[in-house]
Amino acid sequence: MKKYSFIVSALMIVVVLLSAAVPAFAAPDVVTLGFLAPITGACSAEGSAARNAFMMAIDEANASGEYPYTINVIVIDDQSDPTVGAAGAQKIVSDPTVVAATGHWNSGVAAATSPVFMENEIPFLIWGAIREDLTSEKTYPWVTRSAPTDVQENKPLAKTVIDDLGYTKIFMVSTTDSYGSGNTVAFKKELASRGLEPVGVEEVQSETVDFNAIVTKIVSSGAEAVYWGGVNTEGVYLKEQLYNAKADVLFFGISGIKTDDFLIIGKEAAEGTFAVQPGVRLDSSEAGRKFIEDYESRGFDVAINAYTPYAYEAATILLQALKTLGDDPTPEKMVDAIAKGTFHGVMGETTFDEIGQTTLVAVNLNVIQDGQWVYYEDSEYASGVRKFGGKE
Amino acid sequence: MSNIILQVENLSTSYGRIPMLMGVNMSVHKGSVCTVLGPNGAGKSTLVKAILGLVRADKGKIIFMDQDVTHVPSHKRISSGIHVASPATGTFPKMTVETNLRLGAYNVDDKNILEQRLEEVFHSFPILKNRLQQKAGTLSGGERTMLSISKAIINDTKILILDEPSLGLAPIIVEEVFRFLKKLHDERELTIMLVEQNINKALSISNFGYVLQKGQIIYEGDTSVLQDSDILKNPVM
């Protein structure tokens, strides 16, 4: 017993010393930001590229000497798991030097961590989770989002595929997770607003690998196009199996499949896949080209994908908000600086609306041609040399 | 080589923390028939398993043919000539008679020798030959006893340990089994260790006997002496 009481009292002394020490070190020297992403787990490619881009922006800011303090980042790997994410959020809010946080590629994780940040009054900017209900009157102004929602993405996608390309017989397949079901609802709404009905709707559990029964159904339904409302992880299996069954359809989806990892199924199987990607074309602006160049010059082992510029954009927004607050930023000041500010980044000009949702909704259209993602406008599909499936 | 084929020296075993055998000493002479008698739960099965190496010895030694085998793995003890026939549990009921015999002769590698021994077995138990493709589980109690004994003796058996061969058999079958054992002993000069509850039958064919009770040998002696001993009149027996 004696031994233990010694250890306990020693621990208590350490705790007292530490808690006394922390405020003394705080405010002026270090300002901390929280960053959350799935660095391991099923969505690690997206998460680690985002982490790389975010840290790139912070490193540049620290090196620029424009900030009177060092900007420190607590990086949390949420593993695409809401409980892991919530625990990480707790870790961030318990650090007294934290003034703001940004996070998540998975909507389910963002839904779990937003309340933590709100309760602790830390402004929270969502960079990559796109389910519509994550930003609302209830969460404003503590939660803001610089990425367009799934609804915002589905609108231009529906416009292109239905109105411009003229597809009307569409079969919808999505995952049952929050990302997939959000898309199902959003795209059905787009169809309904044009007086259309999907020729079939199937929802699969995430991690599904066998779509052959659905493929058989799609072929027999006479569908001209297949809408995939999920991410690349399951999407590649569906596309491969559609190809194997020689299904003559257009395969299209939102940004969840716009990643180079979709190309693994090979040139022939992936050909003609159509996807929207949020944001402006990076190569159309000076800032965008510089971002691509900087990222590639660092030799990261994961390539830029759809949301990587958004993580960079989130860093830009937080950094520009910090700059407006001089040498003493606090969470209370940051929340207004973010929600009411105007920011200029690689994507263009960002402001937030009355529920904290970005007003910058730009998408670009992409298609896989010869085993590469190319911008639709530059492709042989736009020029009429090649034809999408499902059409004469 | 001494005249003793199997010797157990001061053997103690336990199951978890419960002692099962406490300092058992016994020896089986070459060419003899030795009986171990004892009531249910006396430790007879444990003794058999310890000799085979299926139960670890906490203390003591097991010496087989002048070799200390206390720490030898059981499959090696068996291939060196200790074979057990246990009519109650000695057959695989879901396998055919043929497969059972093949598994019994697991360590016989020479095909010709195996054929020859099978012939001997069929000579003794012609019924088995007719039932080769039948599942062991469909055999009668007597046939199963014969199969389990056959499985043991188609090896180069140096000592045959019989674990309760009369268990659950009709008296007339018991008679037949013991007649066969006697013949086996007489013809092949096979050493037999008989573990039994059926006192009269056991003593009728054996030379020497041990009485095991609560994990200890409480009596040992020639069968002629043992037969008249008071110890067997004890109601627990």
Added chain:
Amino acid sequence: MNFFTSLVFSAILLGCTYTLVAIGYCLFFGVLDVVVFCSGDIAIFGAFSIISAYVMLYDLGLFQVLPIAVTTMIILAVAALLCALLSILTYRVSIKPFERSSALMPLLSTIALGTVIREFLGLLFRPLLMTITGPITRVADPINITSGRNPQAMPKLIAPNSSIDVRNYIIIAVTFLIILLLFLFLNKTKMGLSMQAISQNKELAYMNGINVRKTINITFVIGGIMLAIGGFLLGSYQSVVRFDTGSLYGSKGFSAAVVGGLKSIWGAIIGGMLLGFVEVFVSGLIPGGTQYQNIIAFLVVIVFIVFKPEGILGEKVIEKV
């Protein structure tokens, strides 16, 4: 192919993939009475071994020189060897130390080992492969190695120049050939019979002089090889493998084995096919039914556990492993 035959065909193929994993469960459960939960992960490890061996052969330039049948055999041999090693490791690390503890311990430790195998593939597959072969871009043409956590393309080794249907027929045929070989092994060889003996009565197997320890080790080697071939076939069928699907195949294979009685290979085939048919037909025939396919498949399993806990072929079967 019309709608119905196409569904039947899909169901048989899916059933084959489940069966191959289920047989792994049966073999291991047979000799040890232990559920080796990482069986599915060993199969996926096999699929990744095949990708690695393929990339290495390609890198060495052998693939371009040798006929595809020879290279496929080399690749399969490498994968079989690696899976056999992993399988033995599974036994040594997560089963043998718990021999005298409750059956729950090896169950938990093999679940944990399954996670280790998955994460190993997800985190280290690509970097390890790259240290051996150098930058993967050199083999960019036939196969694309992405980061390990994303779906990986499986090399097209089975009838690469024929139609998909031909490939699928071969997959079904090979699955049944493997099962036939396993059946012959179990019933015609001494080692196979010893495995069955241990499965039916371990103590008696000891008493018959069977080297039980050696037999268990060999069972794990054979199980590993079986699972390697299973990984090859299911990877070839899907054309794509993902590091984390081992748990999915593990739970489906386990369910198939439970439905079939856990110790019987014929039961495993029936169980695997039953799951395949239930899943495909629920998804294919009910509009919007796909989201319920797993629920209904597992309901079938639960019904079996409640009403026929010994499995379809539980007690009556002869071909016990």
